[in-house]
Amino acid sequence: MDDGLEQAITRLQRLAEKAESDGTGMDIPDIVRAIVGPDYDDELEKLVSMAMESSEKAMNLEEMARGVMALHGWRNENA
Numbered sequence: 001m002d003d004g005l006e007q008a009i010t011r012l013q014r015l016a017e018k019a020e021s022d023g024t025g026m027d028i029p030d031i032v033r034a035i036v037g038p039d040y041d042d043e044l045e046k047l048v049s050m051a052m053e054s055s056e057k058a059m060n061l062e063e064m065a066r067g068v069m070a071l072h073g074w075r076n077e078n079a
Helices: 003-022 028-036 042-054 061-077
Strands: none
Touching (some): 003 061, 028 042, 028 061, 042 061
């Protein structure tokens, strides 16, 4: 597993643990921020939101991280 992915999963795990202890869910902006950092835009947030809403099954943290990172990479390559 690549180091960037491992770090993203670790940050996402912390977010998930905090959400669980607070009795709340994880919001899309918080998920994106945990995975790619604070420098993201509304378009990426919307793409991630649409992807998660269209998913027919629940995603684990690694799948979330890989998916958001893939969308982020795709956007950067095609911008």
